Amino acid sequence: MKALSISLMVLGFFGCFYFCNSYIFIFVYPITLLLLLIPAYIAQSKGRDFWSWFVYSWFFWVIALVHSIVMQENNTAKIRNREAKKCPFCFATIDTRASVCQYCGRQIYNNNIQNVTARYFNMNGDSASPVADNNNYWKCKKCGYEENSETSAFCEKCGAISESKKSVLKSFIERQLSTSTLPEITNCQNSYFNTDSLSWLKEIVPNVEDFTDINEYKENLKTVSQKYI
DSSP states (O other), X not given: OHHHHHHHHHHHXXXXXXXXXXHHHHHHHXXXXXXXXXXHHHHHHTTOOHHHHHHHXXXXXXXXXXXXXHSOOOHHHHHHTTSEEEOTTTOOXXXXXXXXXXXXXXXXXXXXXXXXXXXXXXXXXXEEEEOOGGGOEEOOTTXXXXXXXXXXXXXXXXXXXXXXXXXXXHHHHHHHHTOOSHHHHHHXXXXXXXXXXXXXXXXXXXXXXXXXXXXXXXXXXXXXXHHHO
């Protein structure tokens, strides 16, 4: 794409030089080139490929300009602008302020992978040994109980769901409710249920295979959402 863009610039250069006298050429070509660069530059700032958009604006300048202005930033731009970050565990793109990944439910400490590693390993020079999980607990916001195991999804005292697991449950339910066919819902649910770290979902989410009506299943999901979220 870059080679094509350079070729178009060269053709434009000789085209202007051939059809315009030297005085007009001095003004026409630089201004034309500058106008073509505007949509490409805006698109690049939003995470798109500069050269692809240069070719786009060469043929459809007005459309490319409007398109580049109204389109949203992609994840690449958000990460570059520090509006988003990658989860060090599942590599999903999440909000830069998040301390819990909404996709895998793991906690992210100080937005630093090294700190996350230190959370689970004792670092001695170049060697590392696993840290015992006995001292990792979370506090229930509902009853205040503080000795819930980090691996536990529910409060051992009142049964409320942990905040980290709540975000995972919310993401799961939203994904299920937005799916329109039963086979797609089944595949989505199986992908969650077959993941060891998400097996706790089986305790509260109804199995889609027990339903023949997709609307009935979604109503059950809404009931789960009202109870836990």
